[in-house]
Amino acid sequence: MKYLITGANGQLGYDVKKQLTKRGFEAIGTDVSDMDITDGTAVNEKFDAVNPDVVIHCAAWTGVDAAEDDENKSKVYAVNVIGTKNIANACKKHNCKMIYISTDYVFSAVGDEPIKPDCKEFAPLNYYGETKYLGEKAVSETLDKFFIVRIAWVFGKNGNNFIKTMLKLSENHTELRVVNDQIGTPTYTYDLARLLIDISESNKYGFYHATNEGGYISWCDFAKEIFALTKKNVKVIPVTTEEYGLSKARRPLNSRLDKSKLKENGFAPLPDWQDALKRYIGEMNI
Numbered sequence: 001m002k003y004l005i006t007g008a009n010g011q012l013g014y015d016v017k018k019q020l021t022k023r024g025f026e027a028i029g030t031d032v033s034d035m036d037i038t039d040g041t042a043v044n045e046k047f048d049a050v051n052p053d054v055v056i057h058c059a060a061w062t063g064v065d066a067a068e069d070d071e072n073k074s075k076v077y078a079v080n081v082i083g084t085k086n087i088a089n090a091c092k093k094h095n096c097k098m099i100y101i102s103t104d105y106v107f108s109a110v111g112d113e114p115i116k117p118d119c120k121e122f123a124p125l126n127y128y129g130e131t132k133y134l135g136e137k138a139v140s141e142t143l144d145k146f147f148i149v150r151i152a153w154v155f156g157k158n159g160n161n162f163i164k165t166m167l168k169l170s171e172n173h174t175e176l177r178v179v180n181d182q183i184g185t186p187t188y189t190y191d192l193a194r195l196l197i198d199i200s201e202s203n204k205y206g207f208y209h210a211t212n213e214g215g216y217i218s219w220c221d222f223a224k225e226i227f228a229l230t231k232k233n234v235k236v237i238p239v240t241t242e243e244y245g246l247s248k249a250r251r252p253l254n255s256r257l258d259k260s261k262l263k264e265n266g267f268a269p270l271p272d273w274q275d276a277l278k279r280y281i282g283e284m285n286i
């Protein structure tokens with residue numbers, strides 16, 4: 001099977017391409033320099049040249065707070081909605097499978113009930129989430145052979161993430177305020193890449209949720225574990241989202257993604273997030 005990966009220089013795309021190659025698949029990675037997904041002609045030309053069997057669409061505008069700025073909104077829409085529609089149209093033309101990576105931010109569930117992948121109560125609180133939801137719609141309304149995989153709190157080797165931010169801040173802070181009322185589970189791109197390849201080899205199309213296992217935690221719990229494992233002497237002070245107050249974008253408090261559909265369909269779940277974090281810190285030589 002021949003794979004085309006969008007966003008191959010980003011956190012997830014990088015690991016997906018690497019693991020596909022390791023598993024012996026032909027994997028063509030693209031990024032904005034050789035296929036700007038907002039340019040329909042460029043997308044069609046690339047698809048005609050590659051003729052993929054499967055597309056793993058990792059490219060996106062991922063700056064959640066920057067997406068709130070009026071001057072960025074048309075760019076965010078172009079990448080996350082029009083770009084995704086261009087990819088879905090090309091997949092239809094080439095009759096190939098498409099995996100679209102989405103986010104917990106398409107929901108704003110209250111309470112503490114985990115959200116099922118087939119839940120249709122979409123209510124994004126921020127512009128990034130709204131455009132990712134419109135991207136989901138573009139995929140599901142264009143294709144039959146699609147997988148929409150929602151993930152959360154991503155960390156990987158390439159690009160920025162919460163772990164890198166915490167470690168950077170630890171260089172000149174001995175105390176950090178971190179929110180303790182947004183609850184979810186982190187996702188290590190290395191572990192997710194394996195699952196995405198497994199999913200892509202099946203015909204079990206539809207919606208999935210995928211993060212690491214190990215239970216639901218707050219950003220505050222995550223920060224504490226990061227500093228404990230890296231032996232940084234930083235005091236983590238728990239604060240509510242309201243007390244923290246700084247972010248441009250609103251974020252849901254309940255980001256608990258129910259992943260039981262993975263096992264029900266015979267897919268191996270991801271390892272625990274604690275184990276993933278340990279491996280990541282080792283891999284990054286921190």
Ligand SMILES: NC(=O)c1ccc[n+]([C@@H]2O[C@H](COP(=O)([O-])OP(=O)(O)OC[C@H]3O[C@@H](n4cnc5c(N)ncnc54)[C@H](OP(=O)(O)O)[C@@H]3O)[C@@H](O)[C@H]2O)c1
Pocket residue numbers: 006007008009010011012013030031032033035036037038057058059060061062079083101102103104132151152153154155158159160
């Ligand atoms: N990061 C998270 O916490 C998180 C959480 C939930 C879901 N997700 C989803 O997971 C997926 C992967 O996220 P990630 O963290 O790996 O993102 P990332 O590191 O920001 O990578 C996204 C990639 O997309 C590329 N890209 C941006 N605009 C493009 C365009 N017009 N044409 C082609 N490529 C373009 C970026 O290139 P440049 O860097 O050159 O702009 C970058 O390489 C995304 O769909 C994201 O929405 C992420």
